[in-house]
Amino acid sequence: MQHRKITFIGAGNMARAIIAGLVAGGYPAKSISVYAPSTKNRDALAADYGIVSSGDNIACAREAEVVVLAVKPQMMADVCQPLREQIDFSAKLVLSIAAGIQVSRFYQLLGDRLNIVRIMPNTPSLVGKGMSGLYAPPQVSQQDRDYTGDLMSSVGKICWVDDENGINGVIAAAGSAPAYFFLFMEAMQKEAERMGFDSQTARDLVQQAASGAAALVEANPDTPLSTLREQVTSKGGTTAEALRVFNEQRLPETVAKAMQAAVSRAQEME
Numbered sequence: 001m002q003h004r005k006i007t008f009i010g011a012g013n014m015a016r017a018i019i020a021g022l023v024a025g026g027y028p029a030k031s032i033s034v035y036a037p038s039t040k041n042r043d044a045l046a047a048d049y050g051i052v053s054s055g056d057n058i059a060c061a062r063e064a065e066v067v068v069l070a071v072k073p074q075m076m077a078d079v080c081q082p083l084r085e086q087i088d089f090s091a092k093l094v095l096s097i098a099a100g101i102q103v104s105r106f107y108q109l110l111g112d113r114l115n116i117v118r119i120m121p122n123t124p125s126l127v128g129k130g131m132s133g134l135y136a137p138p139q140v141s142q143q144d145r146d147y148t149g150d151l152m153s154s155v156g157k158i159c160w161v162d163d164e165n166g167i168n169g170v171i172a173a174a175g176s177a178p179a180y181f182f183l184f185m186e187a188m189q190k191e192a193e194r195m196g197f198d199s200q201t202a203r204d205l206v207q208q209a210a211s212g213a214a215a216l217v218e219a220n221p222d223t224p225l226s227t228l229r230e231q232v233t234s235k236g237g238t239t240a241e242a243l244r245v246f247n248e249q250r251l252p253e254t255v256a257k258a259m260q261a262a263v264s265r266a267q268e269m270e
């Protein structure tokens with residue numbers, strides 16, 4: 001991948017995940033800088049990955065070829081304002097990982113000649129198992145798309161969406177999804193504890209079942225999920241009985257409703 005000079009505005013969890021992946025993949029640490037108003041997070045990133053920590057957002061953005069906006073959506077306008085006043089963004093690539101802020105809003109915030117790609121990552125990026133959805137408006141060059149795709153591939157898999165609304169689908173199916181699985185696993189752990197297992201053993205049982213199931217899905221990319229499910233469901237057996245209850249309680253419909261709710265919330269945030 002190309003090693004452009006890149007800066008992260010914001011030094012939180014997602015910035016850390018992406019920086020960790022880049023450095024592990026051989027991106028030169030001296031080409032990466034990070035800005036955040038407080039020294040704590042940015043200095044920790046500098047200490048952990050050898051990147052440059054800076055308290056000067058303008059200098060960071062001015063020197064960089066790629067500016068990653070990695071702050072909370074509600075801070076975005078305040079963060080962009082001083083940058084817009086002092087930086088010419090027309091020759092830069094801007095990457096936003098913020099939920100709910102559309103490309104059209106970035107044109108207002110940073111100028112309408114902006115070269116921008118929206119990225120929707122998720123927290124498993126922290127362990128190299130991320131899933132990121134990417135959207136670029138038509139005017140973004142293939143070279144910039146390839147660069148952004150390579151960047152996010154360093155922390156997991158990627159999926160491009162042709163329509164910006166597709167980002168909301170990515171939020172529902174991947175961005176928010178780790179929490180769905182955590183909820184399911186929490187419920188299973190609690191019930192295993194009620195069955196008499198100590199908390200650690202209950203967690204181990206659930207964790208290994210979940211990561212084992214995910215590994216089976218990965219190892220059999222051409223096998224439909226329904227087939228994998230059927231392979232562990234003997235007729236009249238224990239799994240069949242558990243699945244009967246899930247279906248009676250309308251688990252598939254509940255999952256669909258929950259994903260729709262995530263999409264609706266993302267639309268409201270726009």
Ligand code: NAD
Pocket residue numbers: 009010011012013014015035036037038041070071072073075078079097098099120121122123175
């Ligand atoms: P976070 O709260 O961990 O980090 C935010 C960072 O912004 C902090 O380091 C803070 O120091 C910095 N900051 C605060 N004010 C600033 C300012 N004025 N200028 C520059 N930096 C400032 O947040 P996060 O979880 O890393 O999320 C960052 C973005 O990633 C958000 O927009 C969020 O929507 C998006 N995102 C997060 C997830 C997730 O699961 N965490 C998933 C997808 C997208």
